[in-house]
Amino acid sequence: MTERFMNFLRSCWGPSSRRHDHSGTDALGRQDGLLWYKDIGRLANGDFSMAVVQANSLVEDQSQIESGSLSLHGLGPYGTFVGIYDGHGGPETSRYINDHLFHHLKRFASERQSISADVIRKAFKATEEGFLSLVTNQWPVKPQIAAVGSCCLVGIICSGTLYVANVGDSRVVLGRLVKATGEVLAVQLSEEHNAGIESVRQELHALHPDDSEIVVLKHNVWRVKGVIQVSRSIGDVYLKKTEFNREPLQAKFLLREPFQRPILSSEPSISVLPLQLQDQFLIFASDGLWEHLSNQEAVDIVQNNPCSGIARRLVKAALQEAAKKREMRYSDLKKIDRGVRRHFHDDITVIVVFLNSGPTGWVISHKGPTVSIRGGIDRPASSLTSYASAKLAELLDPMATLPSKGITVPASLLLLTAAAALLLFLLLSSLSPAPSSSSAASFSCPTTSAASSIAAATGPPDPISPTLDDIAWLKSQLVLNSIQEPPSSPAAWHSLRKGINPRTRDQQLADLRRFKGISHYEGDDAENHTALPCPEELLVEEHHSNYGEPWAGGRDVFEFLATAASLSPADHVLEIGCGTLRVGLHFIRYLDPARFHCLERDELSLMAALRYEIPSQGLLHKRPLILRGEDMEFDRFGSDVLYDLIYASAVFLHMPDALVWVGLERLSARLKLEKGRIFVSHNIKFCSRLGGDVCTNRLTNLGLEYVGKRTHDSLLFNHYEIWFEFRKLKA
Numbered sequence: 001m002t003e004r005f006m007n008f009l010r011s012c013w014g015p016s017s018r019r020h021d022h023s024g025t026d027a028l029g030r031q032d033g034l035l036w037y038k039d040i041g042r043l044a045n046g047d048f049s050m051a052v053v054q055a056n057s058l059v060e061d062q063s064q065i066e067s068g069s070l071s072l073h074g075l076g077p078y079g080t081f082v083g084i085y086d087g088h089g090g091p092e093t094s095r096y097i098n099d100h101l102f103h104h105l106k107r108f109a110s111e112r113q114s115i116s117a118d119v120i121r122k123a124f125k126a127t128e129e130g131f132l133s134l135v136t137n138q139w140p141v142k143p144q145i146a147a148v149g150s151c152c153l154v155g156i157i158c159s160g161t162l163y164v165a166n167v168g169d170s171r172v173v174l175g176r177l178v179k180a181t182g183e184v185l186a187v188q189l190s191e192e193h194n195a196g197i198e199s200v201r202q203e204l205h206a207l208h209p210d211d212s213e214i215v216v217l218k219h220n221v222w223r224v225k226g227v228i229q230v231s232r233s234i235g236d237v238y239l240k241k242t243e244f245n246r247e248p249l250q251a252k253f254l255l256r257e258p259f260q261r262p263i264l265s266s267e268p269s270i271s272v273l274p275l276q277l278q279d280q281f282l283i284f285a286s287d288g289l290w291e292h293l294s295n296q297e298a299v300d301i302v303q304n305n306p307c308s309g310i311a312r313r314l315v316k317a318a319l320q321e322a323a324k325k326r327e328m329r330y331s332d333l334k335k336i337d338r339g340v341r342r343h344f345h346d347d348i349t350v351i352v353v354f355l356n357s358g359p360t361g362w363v364i365s366h367k368g369p370t371v372s373i374r375g376g377i378d379r380p381a382s383s384l385t386s387y388a389s390a391k392l393a394e395l396l397d398p399m400a401t402l403p404s405k406g407i408t409v410p411a412s413l414l415l416l417t418a419a420a421a422l423l424l425f426l427l428l429s430s431l432s433p434a435p436s437s438s439s440a441a442s443f444s445c446p447t448t449s450a451a452s453s454i455a456a457a458t459g460p461p462d463p464i465s466p467t468l469d470d471i472a473w474l475k476s477q478l479v480l481n482s483i484q485e486p487p488s489s490p491a492a493w494h495s496l497r498k499g500i501n502p503r504t505r506d507q508q509l510a511d512l513r514r515f516k517g518i519s520h521y522e523g524d525d526a527e528n529h530t531a532l533p534c535p536e537e538l539l540v541e542e543h544h545s546n547y548g549e550p551w552a553g554g555r556d557v558f559e560f561l562a563t564a565a566s567l568s569p570a571d572h573v574l575e576i577g578c579g580t581l582r583v584g585l586h587f588i589r590y591l592d593p594a595r596f597h598c599l600e601r602d603e604l605s606l607m608a609a610l611r612y613e614i615p616s617q618g619l620l621h622k623r624p625l626i627l628r629g630e631d632m633e634f635d636r637f638g639s640d641v642l643y644d645l646i647y648a649s650a651v652f653l654h655m656p657d658a659l660v661w662v663g664l665e666r667l668s669a670r671l672k673l674e675k676g677r678i679f680v681s682h683n684i685k686f687c688s689r690l691g692g693d694v695c696t697n698r699l700t701n702l703g704l705e706y707v708g709k710r711t712h713d714s715l716l717f718n719h720y721e722i723w724f725e726f727r728k729l730k731a
Contacts, residue, residue, distance in 0.1 A: 051311035060087035068370035079158030086286035093150035093235035149236030167232035186295035191269035195222035288346035292321035558586035560712035571644035577651035601630035
C-alpha cells in the first residue's frame, strides 16, 4: 500500500525532466547483495533489461541508458543511447564518462541537428580532454589518478540506424533471425582493442616501429608495454602524456624510458548499421561477461528465455561458468565478498535491448517516453524515490515552499492537499485492482514470472548453535512419537533392534572384505565399481572411536569456537592436528571454499579424512587444504594467508615445550591483528611451567596476549571442555 501511494505521489509531484525511468515496480532497479538489476524497462519503441554484479572492492563498471531527445534543446534527433564503461585501476574514469559523455554527445548533436560518426567522435574526444584536465588538476594531491582508465562502449539507435563506438574490449552482439532456418545467430558489431588479438598487436607495432617491447607476453597474457591489456581507452594518462609517467606514480606503472608519442589511443572504432526486420535484440556487456560466455551462447540464452530478467540471467550464467572453472558451486561463489570476488571474476555489466518493433519502429519523429537510468551499486542518490520523499518532507515543514516558483505556501494548505491526494488514491485503489509486478501489458516483450526464479532466496545466516526453541521443538517431537527415555541395559537396547540388521561392525567388515562391497558382485565384476574406492575399515567408521570422547562432541567444539571467534563464512581457519575431522567437518561445511586449513601428522587420520569423511559428507566442493606434517611449517598453506581462528585440541599436550613455542612464534605471524584468536584446549603447561611473568613476557615478545580461560558444555553428553584464548596485539 505504501509503495503504491508513493508511486501515486510521484505522478503528482515528479520533476518535469525525469532523470530515471519509472516503468514497473523496480523503477530504479533493485539490489541483492553484490548484484544490481532492472529486470524490464520501456524505451521509445522497445524494451530493455539491465544487470550489474560487483567483484572489485569498488565497482569499476558504470553504465547508462538514455532514451528520448538526443539534443540539449529537447528537440530532435530522438533515439536511445546505451553506454557501458568498464574501468580499470579504480572507478574514477568510468564515473567521469558516465557523468559527461552523453552531455557532450547532446551538445554536438544539437550543433549538427543529427547523430553521425563525427558527432560521436567529437563526444569521445571532449570526454578524454575533460578527464585529462581533471588529472592535471589532481596530480599534485592524487597522482595515482593518472593510472586510472576505462573502456567505453556506446550504442545509439536513431532514425532506424544503429551507431556503435568502442574503445577497449567491451562488446555488443546482435541477435539476428535467419528466416530460412528460424535460428537466431550472433553477430558481433563492435571492434575490440585488446593486445591478445593479433591484429591489435600488428597495429601497435605499425604505430611504434622503433619500440620492440610495445607489446610483451607476460604470464601468458599479451600486454601493452607489459602493463595493460587494452590498446585504446579513456584516461590512462600515464601512457599518453610522458609528463605523467614519473614519480610519485607507483613504480609498477613507470616505464624505463620516456616516450615520444602516446602509447594508448582514445580514438573510437565506429560502425554504422541500418537496422533490419530480422534484427531481434542487442547484448551490450563488459568483458566480464565475454570471458565466460561466447557470443552465440549469450544469444541463445536471450532467445530461449523470457525478456524480463534476461540481463540477470546472463550474469548468472557467466557466474556459473566462473564457478565451474574454479571447481566450486555457484552458491558458494555468491557468498564470497567483493574484493576477494575479483580473483574469481570481473565486474560484469549487461544491457539487453529488444528491437521489438523492427527498424521502422526506431524511426522516432516525436518525443517518446524519456528514460534515464544508471546501472550499478553506486548509483547517484538523486532518484524519483528521494524526490517523492523530499516532497513529503516539505508537506510536514511549516515553511514549505514550491522551489520551482519560489512562492511561499501555507503549511495548512499543503497538508490539506496531501490529505486530498491520499483520499483520491484510496478511492482509485478501491475501483481497480492493484497492479502486480508481472502485469506489464504495455511491453511488447512478455514479462513472465520467470524472473522470480532467477534470484536465489536470501536471508540472515543460519545460527551456529541451537536455540532454546530448537531444543524445545526436539523434545516435543520425542513426545509426539512416543519416544521415551532410552533403555539403560544392553538387553533392552537389543530388544529395540527387532527388524534391524543385527550385524556388528566386525561382521560388517567381514562382509565388505568378502564381497568387496555391499552388493554381491562376482567374477570380473567384483573388482571395482566405485570412483573413490574406500578401505573397508573406514566404511564401518572404526575411526570414529579413536577419540577419548564421542564423535558427536566435535559439533560442540565447533559451536563454541565459531561463536567465541565471531566467525563468518568468509574467514580463514587453521586447525593443528585435525585428525579424522571430528571437529573440522563442521568448519568445512560452514566456511566458504578453501577457507579451512589443517596440519596433521597421522597417516591413518588423513586417510579417513580424505578418503571417507569429506566425500561421504558431500564436502568435496569445499576444497579444504589438509597437509601432512609435524614440523610447524605453516608457510605451506600460502605465505599471504592470515587466519581469523587457529585452534589446537589436546595437541600441545603431546609436544615438547620448545616445539610449542616455535609453533606459537610462527602462528603469531599468521594471525590477524586484534580480531584473530588462538585457542588451545585442556591446559597450557608449556606456559605455566615457565612461571606467570616469564610466560607473559615471552608471549608479549611474540605479539600475543593471553585473554583467559573458557569452558563450554556438550549438547548430548555430560561433559565440559576447557579452552585457553590468545590474541595478537601487535605486528
